[in-house]
Amino acid sequence: MPKLSAAVIRGKKDTIEDAARELFIKQGFHATSMRDISKGADVSLGNLYNYYVTKDSIFESIIDGYLSVIDDRLKTILAEIDEPLEPASLRKLGESVGRLVNEHSDFWLLMYIDVLEFQNRHFRKMFDGITDRFRKIFGHKFIAAEARGDLRLGVDAASVFTAAYMQFFNYFLVEKLFGGNQHMGLTDDQALNCLTKVFAYGTLSEDSLSRFKRSANKALSS
Amino acid sequence: MPKLSAAVIRGKKDTIEDAARELFIKQGFHATSMRDISKGADVSLGNLYNYYVTKDSIFESIIDGYLSVIDDRLKTILAEIDEPLEPASLRKLGESVGRLVNEHSDFWLLMYIDVLEFQNRHFRKMFDGITDRFRKIFGHKFIAAEARGDLRLGVDAASVFTAAYMQFFNYFLVEKLFGGNQHMGLTDDQALNCLTKVFAYGTLSEDSLSRFKRSANKALSS
DNA sequence: CCATAAAAAACGGACGTTCATTTTTATTTA
DNA sequence: TAAATAAAAATGAACGTCCGTTTTTTATGG
Helix, strand or coil: CCCCCHHHHHHHHHHHHHHHHHHHHHHCCCCCCHHHHHHHHCCCHHHHHHHCCCHHHHHHHHHHHHHHHHHHHHHHHHHCCCCCCCHHHHHHHHHHHHHHHHHCHHHHHHHHHHHHHHCCCCCHHHHCCHHHHHHHHHHHHHHHHHHHCCECCCCCHHHHHHHHHHHHHHHHHHHHHCCCCCCCCCCHHHHHHHHHHHHHHHHECHHHHHHCHHHHHHHCCC | CCCCCHHHHHHHHHHHHHHHHHHHHHHCCCCCCHHHHHHHHCCCHHHHHHHCCCHHHHHHHHHHHHHHHHHHHHHHHHHCCCCCCCHHHHHHHHHHHHHHHHHCHHHHHHHHHHHHHHCCCCCHHHHCCHHHHHHHHHHHHHHHHHHHCCECCCCCHHHHHHHHHHHHHHHHHHHHHCCCCCCCCCCHHHHHHHHHHHHHHHHECHHHHHHCHHHHHHHCCC
8 A cells, every 4th residue: 555645644643633632631641541542533553553653642742733723823812902901902802712711621621631641741831931922912012001101000011911811711711621600700701891890900090091991881881 | 456546547548648649649640550559658559448448539538638628728818818808918818829829739730630530520619609708708898898989880899809819829820830930921929919909909999099008008019 | 366457469451552464555567 | 447566554463561459368466
């Protein structure tokens, strides 16, 4: 048999990784056997080793693929934000993060697997230097806001933006994976409003707040 | 050999659980074998089954013991808080949560094991209804604050307090377990200041803020 | 001596991985 | 176009190891 086309190989790897991911998420990495994966992917046990060197490498391949998907998604989310400190933008960020968490909850479970079984080796980059990343994207906006006097004294815009991002993230993770079931005592929508308000009021000076009133009212009316 | 005293049995269980916890945290639940535990605790393999019915029950016993330790700790932290919405109190809450996370980081790893391998069965109560819990403790303070007009329009004190608690929690967890290494671009101390400011400014009305100025200055001077 | 604790041995099964074998299929040949 | 070819892909049995648990044996001390 001549060599399979790259597309066919990619396709087969995809079906293997799909099955493996489903199993890893459902029962963890160590609890999932190569036999489980071979059954799930409808590929013989031995054949798995024509595509992957070890079981670990299947896990790593899944994560690598996922990391780029999530990264793209995050880029899109951030690209849609014009004025990062506007209440409306914060609220939108929260909604986007909520969708990101809910649509890819398996990914975050893999992150916990990585924390536990690989000391977060593959996911470190997720949070390492995230503030700098935001600063790189929105730096000029932050500086302009500061120059306009939009910010409260002694609050760093990039740090607060990171805090807001992390809070939205954590909120939905707790709801989705930790059985929070409305742990803030509010619906998702109300919680988003609440957090948006806190971060807007907490970051913006009174002057700028009145300027943003229209944006805030529109964003928090739901 | 006559029956061992309850104290001796408790002591032996403690050494077994200490060894098991260390192993679970280092390499996960499924990756840790009963033989590992027996070696770690210097107890023969068979003898483990004189103290625990199954491997799962060792895990559960560890969690049960830990949950009560953490719960006590949290009670102490909350008992030390007089005025929950004062900046100084929020800052102190953050510091306490930081210590709680850092001193018991193994516990939180067990939580992730629980999420992955037991669908968070044992830890659900950690976040479920947490806002109600805060409301039960600080309810009268929240009501009084609202009556005094301390709160911004449309922000629920208990929800915001939960948000602050969760944010502090998440901050230190990311730093400790996810390789965040100053992911907010600040030292722990600066990050605590930043978050305290955001939650104080974000929650309190301008009037009450000026009243709290002394408290805030004292809390955020470091 | 006896009840109990502790240790050791044994059990059946599942694990990740390897490998000899069979099947498949793109290409070459007729 | 159809048969032949050969190299790659797919297979599943087999390997040695380790698993959680059970059973048996030995040690202990009142």
